[in-house]
Amino acid sequence: RKEVEQDPGPFNVPEGATVAFNCTYSNSASQSFFWYRQDCRKEPKLLMSVYSSGNEDGRFTAQLNRASQYISLLIRDSKLSDSATYLCVVRRAGAGNNRKLIWGLGTSLAVNP
Amino acid sequence: DVKVTQSSRYLVKRTGEKVFLECVQDMDHENMFWYRQDPGLGLRLIYFSYDVKMKEKGDIPEGYSVSREKKERFSLILESASTNQTSMYLCASSNELGQYFGPGTRLTVT
Numbered sequence: 722r723k724e725v726e727q728d729p730g731p732f733n734v735p736e737g738a739t740v741a742f743n744c745t746y747s748n749s750a751s752q753s754f755f756w757y758r759q760d761c762r763k764e765p766k767l768l769m770s771v772y773s774s775g776n777e778d779g780r781f782t783a784q785l786n787r788a789s790q791y792i793s794l795l796i797r798d799s800k801l802s803d804s805a806t807y808l809c810v811v812r813r814a815g816a817g818n819n820r821k822l823i824w825g826l827g828t829s830l831a832v833n834p
Numbered sequence: 835d836v837k838v839t840q841s842s843r844y845l846v847k848r849t850g851e852k853v854f855l856e857c858v859q860d861m862d863h864e865n866m867f868w869y870r871q872d873p874g875l876g877l878r879l880i881y882f883s884y885d886v887k888m889k890e891k892g893d894i895p896e897g898y899s900v901s902r903e904k905k906e907r908f909s910l911i912l913e914s915a916s917t918n919q920t921s922m923y924l925c926a927s928s929n930e931l932g933q934y935f936g937p938g939t940r941l942t943v944t
Contacts, residue, residue, distance in 0.1 A: 756930055764924055765877070766933035808877075820894040821892070822933065 724748055724823045725811050738799045742828045744809030745791045749804045751823075754785055754792045755813035759827065765808055768794075793801040799832045806830070837861070838923055838936035843879060845944045853912040855939050857925030865928045866908035868892075870921040872940075877924070883908055915943045 728742045734740045745756075754771035769776065771783040771792050781793040796803055810827035837850060841856035859866065867882040869892075877942040879892030901909040909925075912919055920943045926933040 748851040757932075764938050765933075767934070777884065812854040821879065821882065826874070 723825075725809055725825040725826040727809050727828045727830060729826060731831055733799045733833060734799055735833055736799055737747060738796050738832075739795065740799055740830065741793055741795045742807055742809075742830075743765075743793050744825055744828075745789075746809075746811045746823075747790065748811070748813060748823075749787075749790060750766060751783070751790075751813060754783075755810040755812075755822075756781075756783055756792075756794050757808040757810055759808055760805045771780060771821050794806045796830075799830075801832050804830055804832045838927055839940050840923075840933055840936040843937060844940050844941050844942075846913075846914050846944065848944055849916060851912075851915050853915050853941065853943075855910040855912075855925075855941070857908045857910070858906050859908075859927035859935055860906065860935075861929070861934075862905065863927035863929055863934075864905070866902065867926040868898075868908065868910045869924045869926065869932065870894070870919075871924055872921050879908065880925055892922075899935070915921060915941075917943050919943050921926065 742803050756768040757765040758768045759765040771785050774783040780797045786794045806827040806829050808827045811823045838859045847853050865884050868880045869877045871877050878894050880898050881900040883889045889900050899911045923939045925936040
């Protein structure tokens with residue numbers, strides 16, 4: 722079993738839709754959580770960190786459920802420009818200052834006109 | 835804005851050649867990383883460095899070495915390139931907020 726697992730998708734949604742991705746992690750001592758976005762043939766870019774209380778950045782909401790060991794990303798009012806692969810990332814306990822992260826394989830999102 | 839640059843976007847090398855991939859960051863980050871990314875396998879950590887002249891093996895260090903002589907520069911070396919090292923190579927540096935990537939080098943070994 723992979724340490725970080727994501728549904729690869731693809732998720733095909735119309736513009737304006739709300740879409741949610743989940744990501745599960747197996748190491749209960751995992752300490753920090755992130756969502757990255759990667760466009761085709763580009764480098765990953767940090768989308769947002771995920772805090773225990775949940776956090777929101779515009780149309781994006783991230784949540785953490787430590788009991789069930791998953792994190793989620795909700796995108797409201799989807800735009801064509803949201804089409805990308807979304808990578809779930811977990812930092813192991815004790816790694817310190819993002820020295821070593823565990824990456825999911827990503828969930829592909831296509832927003833259609 | 836954090837800026838991470840990599841020496842080449844595309845590189846074609848022959849089997850057995852020694853290959854140098856250079857990465858430079860301008861944010862005075864202590865931590866730097868080299869990954870490779872392959873379809874279906876995701877991002878895999880090759881080596882990382884948390885200080886000048888310090889390095890640690892990642893998950894797939896075989897066939898690679900690294901050099902960190904200056905804080906801003908982290909080099910990945912393929913001592914003798916092989917076809918199974920054909921991949922996208924991504925360099926990153928990090929602070930407490932996250933990792934920041936360069937644009938990647940697509941290396942083809944023929």
